[in-house]
Amino acid sequence: MEERILVVDDEKDICDILQFNLENEGYKVDLANSAEEALSILTDRHDLIILDVMMGGMSGFKMAERLRKEGKSVPIIFLTAKNTENDMLTGFSLGGDDYVSKPFSVKELIARVKSVLKRVRLNKKETQTLWQHEGLTIDILNNRVTIDDVEVTLTKKEFEILSLLSQTSPNVYTRSEILNQVWGDNEFVLDRTVDVHITRLRKKLGEYSSIIVNRSGFGYYLNSEPKTTE
Known part of the structure; x- marks a missing residue:
């Protein structure tokens, strides 16, 4: 089945690059340039969110926190320009599934995407x-x-x-x-x-x-x- 990914980043170039490469891998991709926009278009059909941490308005961490409080378990891969242990711990404590630092390799990110989605599929089959x-x-x-x-x-x-x-x-x-x-x-x-x-x-x-x-x-x-x- 074609899996759907929501990419959330206030840098349009990054959104476009990720959309192009993820669609080449066979995924359906939706884009949002802010957490507020992402929340307005997020549905149960989304299998994964690639979420920038540092955005104007609501941050990626705040968005993730809100989703988890609402009981939404959609997997999240955080993107961030910071690469500190505290930020990584914050991301995982908020229910993040992976954490990728900018600048990142597109191939590495796609590998992380595949890994997270595979783990989710296996968990579903087991439960x-x-x-x-x-x-x-x-x-x-x-x-x-x-x-x-x-x-x-x-x-x-x-x-x-x-x-x-x-x-x-x-x-x-x-x-x-x-x-x-x-x-x-x-x-x-x-x-x-x-x-x-x-x-x-x-x-x-x-x-x-x-x-x-x-x-x-x-x-x-x-x-x-x-x-x-x-």
Whole structure:
């Protein structure tokens, strides 16, 4: 899935450079030139914030502090012209995930971005093992799907698609992303293969078939608000 990054820096040149390089790596990038602007455009769809510390108006540290007080856990990589131990400790104490000093290497920053996002993905996979919506349960740990405690018989690929969508609900997965995640690069299959498996899944889910939604021109997602347990 295409991950979305919010870059917040009052230096337009830095924003433009980061946007160009991050988009070349396949990320979606939004830009803000102040903490105030960033707060106005930040959504749950953002997977990471690259946040300058020293800006006019609200500082990056203040913005991070506000986000954490509001219970928002979006990962943050701080950018700063300062390189002191106290600043680093402040950044981490405010819930920062990494800290990069200016001037920085774009390649190094991208490596840090990939590392943080990978860690977040792994943590999600480790913690989200049970997805529930009314009488439907997707037990990711034990590879089981039940409706009102009656097991639904799915093929391996069908379960993997449903598990994939449940772990990122309500984010959209494109057909290509589903193919890459479920079939991998070693199998030659067409986008139509995903549609066929989704049709079979909907039939097997019966009254819950409508939770798998096709967003025209984008892909598929689960349209519900599950209860997640560890």
